[in-house]
Amino acid sequence: MSAPDPKMTESELPHAYAARDPHVLLRVISKFLIPLIAIFGFYVHFHGEYSAGGGFQAGVILAASVILYALIFGLDEAKRAFPPWLIRVGMSLGVLLYGGTGVVSFLKGGEFLNYSVLNENAISGQHYGIIAIELGVLCAVTSVMIAIFYAFGSRQPETSDEDW
């Protein structure tokens, strides 16, 4: 979490960037794009049960929006927005959501991951099951993608502004 210039305080930083920002274009465009990418991710996700798409693809797209943010605004900024501990929780939470669905079907007397028992109507039970596990997949894939990016990104010295 090191600021570019250690003498600067936190509040001075944005002004300093604005004063000597050689890639303002990238920042503006990506600020516009990142929410769109995220929305598209959710769009792909909620199409999962009906058509092509689902948690896996959506997770990658969602993670791509965070990775773009990290590329443009720096790894430290990204880590402030999505701290690594949160990512770790997300990875586990995804698995637990998926497996938890199986546990619920255990408790309802069915086999592991038998969604039909989740509701009196077997078809809507399948529906609920898919939605729940897709959410788990989304959570896990997004977190893992970001975690991999953090792991690789943290190992290299960041490009300083002078190198542009």
Place this chain on the structure above:
Amino acid sequence: MALLNYFPDWLLVHGPGFLMALPLLMAAVTALLPNKRIGWISTFIVTAILTVTAFGIALYNIEVGTFIYKMGGWAPPHGISLYIDALNAPLVLLVALMAFITVIYALPATIAEIKPNKRAPFYAAFLLCIAGLLGMVVTGDAFNVFVFLEVSSISTYTLVAMGAARDRRALSAAYNYLILGSIGATFFVIGIGFLYMETGTLNMADMARILADLDGGSRVAKVAFGFIIIGLGLKLAMFPLHTWLPGAYAHSPTPVTAFLASTATKAALYLLLRFTFFVFDPSFAYVADVLMFVLVGLGVIGMLFASLTAIFQTDVRRMLAFSSVAQVGYMLLGIGIATTASVAAGYLHILNHAIIKGGLFLALGAMWYRFGITRMEDFRGLGKTMPLTMGAFTISGLSLIGVPFTAGFVSKINLAGAAADAGWWWAVGVIMLTSILALVYIGRLLLIAYFQSPPEVDGAVVKRNEAPLAMLIPIWTLAILSIVIGIESDLIVEASVRAAELLLGAG
């Protein structure tokens, strides 16, 4: 059976699914736990429950025979089915039991070997590895096998690398294992792909039926068989493909070494049995050729080569690792002769060797824990300084050699008998010869430990410094188990014969 009444029905019916779901989910929970002792407690409870469940399933299997668990309620061949039969029920129990025993040992060992901030991830990876191994063993779906193989392998690479806190060479050993293990998994999945192309199904029982109808199938099936054998050969450390094993065993944390030595290669051997005799069939000419020439040939060369290499090792963990490669040779020999008796003997050796090697590696770990030693000459006087640990090591070591009234003797005599029955007298000779080689490398260590006086450190002779109770209990459990099997061998021999009869038919 009266014992079976104590198990709830739910656990028996849903046991196979429960066995793989519990450690998988608890791994995710454990990863989030704080790095205190809670990680160990949760792992301990999980493995205890798994052992009880596996025991119940093994009993239930004897009672009702083969039973199938439909994952997600989808019937085979389209859904993934978990399959419990006489072949994998004992192995499920073995994996769960070894995990439980190792976890007891791991409480002091991890405190000494793993950095505090890595302990919760360590137990999470350990649970994932258990989930993968159990899944590999119980599943009846060929692609599912690959998935669980990867789950267990990837967590194993992490576990091996965690030895870096103690010895930096663990990193290169883990990387070596990662590369070779991934190649093995790739070969395996290519084989599965070809098999799917040939049969159009992924369910193993269904594949077996279709292949039998096709009378072995076309060249695609042959290629699939080759890929699967090589892929599994890498995973089970078949002789020329064993190079990852000594490094991984020598440098990983000691509980991991013991657990890997007693389960990981065994699960891969189970898959080899499952594929060569269940999915494919030795009545196909190409399978018979591979059994006769590749498995037996490499098995025998491995037995001789690895035993000789073990004699010249200076690091005891590497010595035992090479001994493991040699012991895999015995199992391959038993599988390769391909009579019911020999497959039963090979299977028996899988179970016995797991118990023996687990005990040996745990005892070695305790010695490292107290004195930080792994080299041969540092064992001077251990008979006096750690009498209990060394005693258990001696029992397991004698069992490895194959001294009467130990587990090793039971499986070696069965194997030699089966080889003689099949008319393979030269194989009997090789078994005897490698047993003598085992006597040389284990005996050398015992001589140093018992007949040399303890070293002097800072002018004073090293005092008696026994391992903590949490280590002695698992070490002695395995040593006593080894003797119990040696004296009361009927139960385990019966189990192995049942497994072999399932694969080859009685007779």
